[in-house]
Amino acid sequence: xxxxxxxxxxxxxxxxxxxxxxxxxxxxxxxxxxxxxxxxxxxxxxxxxxxxxxxxxxxxxxxxxxxxxxxxxxxxxxxxxxxxxxxxxxxxxxxxxxxxxxxxxxxxxxxxxxxxxxxxxxxxxxxxxxxxxxxxxxxxxxxxxxxxxxxxxxxxxxxxxxxxxxxxx
Amino acid sequence: xxxxxxxxxxxxxxxxxxxxxxxxxxxxxxxxxxxxxxxxxxxxxxxxxxxxxxxxxxxxxxxxxxxxxxxxxxxxxxxxxxxxxxxxxxxxxxxxxxxxxxxxxxxxxxxxxxxxxxxxxxxxxxxxxxxxxxxxxxxxxxxxxxxxxxxxxxxxxxxxxxxxxxxxxxxxxxxxxxxxxxxxxxxxxxxxxxxxxxxxxxxxxxxxxxxxxxxxxxxxxxxxxxxxxxxxxxxxxxxxxxxxxxxxxxxxxxxxxxxxxxxxxxxxxxxxxxxxxxxxxxxxxxxxxxxxxxxxxxxxxxxxxxxxxxxxxxxxxxxxxxxxxxxxxxxxxxxxxxxxxxxxxxxxxxxxxxxxxxxxxxxxxxxxxxxxxxxxxxxxxxxxxxxxxxxxxxxxxxxxxxxxxxxxxxxxxxxxxxxxxxxxxxxxxxxxxxxxxxxxxxxxxxxxxxxxxxxxxxxxxxxxxxxxxxxxxxxxxxxxxxxxxxxxxxxxxxxxxxxxxxxxxxxxxxxxxxxxxxxxxxxxxxxxxxxxxxxxxxxxxxxxxxxxxxxxxxxxxxxxxxxxxxxxxxxxxxxxxxxxxxxxxxxxxxxxxxxxxxxxxxxxxxxxxxxxxx
Numbered sequence: 041x042x043x044x045x046x047x048x049x050x051x052x053x054x055x056x057x058x059x060x061x062x063x064x065x066x067x068x069x070x071x072x073x074x075x076x077x078x079x080x081x082x083x084x085x086x087x088x089x090x091x092x093x094x095x096x097x098x099x100x101x102x103x104x105x106x107x108x109x110x111x112x113x114x115x116x117x118x119x120x121x122x123x124x125x126x127x128x129x130x131x132x133x134x135x136x137x138x139x140x141x142x143x144x145x146x147x148x149x150x151x152x153x154x155x156x157x158x159x160x161x162x163x164x165x166x167x168x169x170x171x172x173x174x175x176x177x178x179x180x181x182x183x184x185x186x187x188x189x190x191x192x193x194x195x196x197x198x199x200x201x202x203x204x205x206x207x208x209x
Numbered sequence: 210x211x212x213x214x215x216x217x218x219x220x221x222x223x224x225x226x227x228x229x230x231x232x233x234x235x236x237x238x239x240x241x242x243x244x245x246x247x248x249x250x251x252x253x254x255x256x257x258x259x260x261x262x263x264x265x266x267x268x269x270x271x272x273x274x275x276x277x278x279x280x281x282x283x284x285x286x287x288x289x290x291x292x293x294x295x296x297x298x299x300x301x302x303x304x305x306x307x308x309x310x311x312x313x314x315x316x317x318x319x320x321x322x323x324x325x326x327x328x329x330x331x332x333x334x335x336x337x338x339x340x341x342x343x344x345x346x347x348x349x350x351x352x353x354x355x356x357x358x359x360x361x362x363x364x365x366x367x368x369x370x371x372x373x374x375x376x377x378x379x380x381x382x383x384x385x386x387x388x389x390x391x392x393x394x395x396x397x398x399x400x401x402x403x404x405x406x407x408x409x410x411x412x413x414x415x416x417x418x419x420x421x422x423x424x425x426x427x428x429x430x431x432x433x434x435x436x437x438x439x440x441x442x443x444x445x446x447x448x449x450x451x452x453x454x455x456x457x458x459x460x461x462x463x464x465x466x467x468x469x470x471x472x473x474x475x476x477x478x479x480x481x482x483x484x485x486x487x488x489x490x491x492x493x494x495x496x497x498x499x500x501x502x503x504x505x506x507x508x509x510x511x512x513x514x515x516x517x518x519x520x521x522x523x524x525x526x527x528x529x530x531x532x533x534x535x536x537x538x539x540x541x542x543x544x545x546x547x548x549x550x551x552x553x554x555x556x557x558x559x560x561x562x563x564x565x566x567x568x569x570x571x572x573x574x575x576x577x578x579x580x581x582x583x584x585x586x587x588x589x590x591x592x593x594x595x596x597x598x599x600x601x602x603x604x605x606x607x608x609x610x611x612x613x614x615x616x617x618x619x620x621x622x623x624x625x626x627x628x629x630x631x632x633x634x635x636x637x638x639x640x641x642x643x644x645x646x647x648x649x650x651x652x653x654x655x656x657x658x659x660x661x662x663x664x665x666x667x668x669x670x671x672x673x674x675x676x677x678x679x680x681x682x683x684x685x686x687x688x689x690x691x692x693x694x695x696x697x698x699x700x701x702x703x704x705x706x707x708x709x710x711x712x713x714x715x716x717x718x719x720x721x722x723x724x725x726x727x728x729x730x731x732x733x734x735x736x737x738x739x740x741x742x743x744x745x746x747x748x749x750x751x752x753x754x755x756x757x758x759x760x761x762x763x764x765x766x767x768x769x770x771x772x773x774x775x776x777x778x779x780x781x782x783x784x785x786x787x788x789x790x791x792x793x794x795x796x797x798x799x800x801x802x803x804x805x806x807x808x809x810x811x812x813x814x815x816x817x818x819x820x821x822x823x
Contacts, residue, residue, distance in 0.1 A: 050286070118285035127280075128308045136248030159245075159306045162284030 052117035055160045056083045057153050058101070058109035059169065078169045079106065079196070080153040082115075084160060085122040089129065089202065091152030093192075095139035096129055097199030104198035116161035128159060129202050144189050145173040242299060244268065246307040255294065262290040274309050282306040784810045793817050 060079040081090030081104075088101045102108045120128070137152055150172065154165040164170075176182035239254050251271075255264060261281060269276045281288040283297055283305045299305060778785070781803040787810055788799045798817060806812035 055285075116285060118282075119287045120282055120285065124280055124287075124308055124310075127310050128306075130311075131247035131308065134247070158304075159282060160285050 050119050051121075052119060053085060053121075054117050055115040055157065056112050057081065057115055057157060057165060058083060058088065059111045059113060060106050061110040078150065078172050080150050080165060080169055081109075082153045082156045082160075083112075084118065084120075084156075085125060088199070089152075089156065090196065090199065091137050091142065091149045092195030093139070093142045094195045094201065095142070096133045096137050096152065096202045097195070098202045099199035104196040106196050106198075115157050116163050118160040120160055125160075126202070129156075132156075133202060142194075144192075144194060145177065145186070148173065148194075240294070240299070240301045242294070243302070243304040244307050245304050246272070246309060250304070257295050258293055260291065260293045261288045261297075264294060265290065268307065272307075272309060278310045280308045280310065282308065781808050784808055784813065788813065788817070 058081050060081075079090075081088050083089070083101045086101070087098050088103060089096060089098045090104070091097075132152075132155070136147070136155070141147055150165060150170050154170055157163055157165055177186065238257055240257055241252055241254050243250050243252055253264075253267070253271075255267070265276050265279050265281065268279055268281075272279075283299055283303070286297065288294075288297055288305070778800060781800065784803050785796070785799055788803070789796075791814065793799050793814070795817075798820070799813065802813035802816040802820075803810075806816060
């Protein structure tokens with residue numbers, strides 16, 4: 041559903057984010073009361089993009105093993121073309137969202153979705169999603185589990201990596 | 210005005226002429242913008258009337274690249290050279306995103322980038338020409354080669370990723386080596402709580418009370434843990450048993466497990482692969498301990514199981530070999546939505562104490578029904594037991610309840626979630642039933658799309674304010690109750706907005722006893738009397754006008770909840786003075802009129818004059 045306005049000389053691509061409430065950190069979700077893990081990914085140009093412990097990945101929308109999302113939220117529209125977006129993702133993938141830069145609390149999938157949404161549309165992801173880490177850390181359980189959580193790999197399978205491989209210019 | 214879906218830049222564009230004094234601030238000649246690129250951001254001070262082109266010049270020197278490598282994005286819009294920044298609505302403190310294209314202007318992957326080189330110069334032309342077709346095609350064309358390139362290149366990383374998938378034994382081993390996990394596992398009480406408080410587990414227990422016995426018997430738990438850990442054996446068993454048909458005979462020579470108990474269960478295993486969960490639940494009477502397997506196979510109660518097992522030897526052996534560890538259940542995802550078989554009660558002979566069979570669904574490979582499945586070594590397979598011998602203990606989540614109250618809260622929230630919806634629905638339905646007039650009004654309410662939209666917009670803010678678990682409510686409620694919730698919220702909101710809304714809604718609601726009499730500061734009921742005729746007479750135009758007022762009110766509420774507490778007298782004090790000066794002596798009447806017209810003095814005057822019979 042791309043919209044083009046030839047008289048206005050712009051073409052708009054819709055942007056959504058997908059919200060997965062199903063526990064990504066499944067064993068974490070239940071004990072920490074109402075905290076269900078909120079995993080998000082961003083969909084633009086008919087692809088879903090998300091950030092995990094092996095970097096930025098992409099797949100067809102709903103194509104990770106998580107399956108279809110719990111909700112699809114319209115973020116807005118963007119003029120950013122696919123190729124420009126790929127450039128942007130590459131630059132992110134080398135800087136802020138390198139594979140090693142994944143931190144389940146500070147720099148996680150929702151951070152990525154938020155960042156990309158802002159780039160694409162100027163809008164942010166609702167704070168109840170991005171505030172999840174602080175919610176978790178505010179419980180003693182979360183604090184206790186922190187060292188463990190930091191060490192595990194969190195990557196929904198089913199996507200393929202995006203961005204320049206490490207070291208390549 | 211054409212129907213353009215435009216976002217802030219346009220709006221800001223049109224909004225600017227009307228003046229945004231707040232933004233202009235002191236220095237109206239220089240604007241500070243934030244430029245964000247590749248994960249870092251910097252501030253730039255630029256003149257108000259800087260054109261995009263000039264800005265790009267500045268940036269190109271700053272970032273040491275060529276101007277045509279720069280692409281500026283603001284609010285999702287690409288900035289073109291001939292625009293000025295202020296035209297695009299870029300004000301002080303706004304963030305502009307910058308993408309610096311690589312010199313070859315190619316994408317990240319080497320293979321397919323050639324094609325893009327030809328597209329790159331076309332890109333801008335397309336934009337300016339507005340040739341929409343041109344946009345799609347190259348994008349589409351170039352997408353596939355990139356995709357294939359992606360696939361090609363990602364073979365290596367893909368396997369790497371897959372290695373990290375939770376289901377794999379290496380990963381499980383890695384997990385188990387983590388000392389914090391080991392610590393958690395070794396806490397028996399925790400693990401027991403963990404399992405017993407998992408909602409799915411609780412559901413299981415409701416359906417099969419015998420399962421709760423399992424958890425109480427620590428020995429069984431230990432056995433389960435140990436037997437469950439041997440993933441390799443499980444696989445072996447599965448492979449062995451799958452091709453077999455329903456065996457009448459307990460023993461399968463291939464099993465070499467030494468347990469007569471194996472075969473039957475494994476058959477079931479093979480079949481149960483595609484069986485649904487109920488069967489699993491049915492069969493999960495008891496998994497372990499000696500020849501509870503008999504009982505299990507027949508779907509009998511646990512009591513039998515716990516009574517002295519007929520063949521003591523295997524369990525004994527097992528128990529001997531079991532270390533003193535609490536239970537975990539092995540989670541093994543085979544496919545989406547299907548429960549997969551993880552643990553098997555393996556003979557003691559085969560128990561290697563390799564910590565390989567433990568997995569939690571860390572990586573989101575599991576759907577909500579990924580279950581750690583216990584496969585009890587089944588005893589003599591009876592034909593009736595195509596039942597799955599997999600007690601489905603779903604402890605995919607280590608509900609290590611360090612904080613029990615959190616558990617309860619979780620359950621409570623889930624329960625209250627439904628309660629809320631049913632409560633609200635119930636209340637509303639009752640209310641509507643009792644007051645047909647109110648019901649009519651509510652219908653009117655619903656049928657006013659603008660209003661319901663406002664209410665809908667109100668809802669998130671409202672929920673946040675009330676600090677409800679907005680996510681649960683917003684997402685878990687069925688649509689109907691959500692709509693009703695919105696209505697109720699909207700009506701409540703109106704009620705708190707007594708001064709403004711009551712003139713419109715009150716006559717109906719008062720009569721029905723729904724709204725309390727206004728507790729605001731106008732004890733004088735006289736003014737109301739002639740407000741009513743106002744409303745009653747030309748219903749439609751007035752209604753629309755008033756609804757507009759209500760909408761505006763709601764809107765302003767959404768934007769600034771702090772406006773709420775201000776008393777109308779204060780807000781309209783100026784207008785009151787002017788009305789007084791004009792000779793409208795009735796203070797109360799003036800106030801009413803002003804409230805009804807939202808501070809519009811001239812409208813208030815018209816109102817007053819009408820009511821006073823001029």
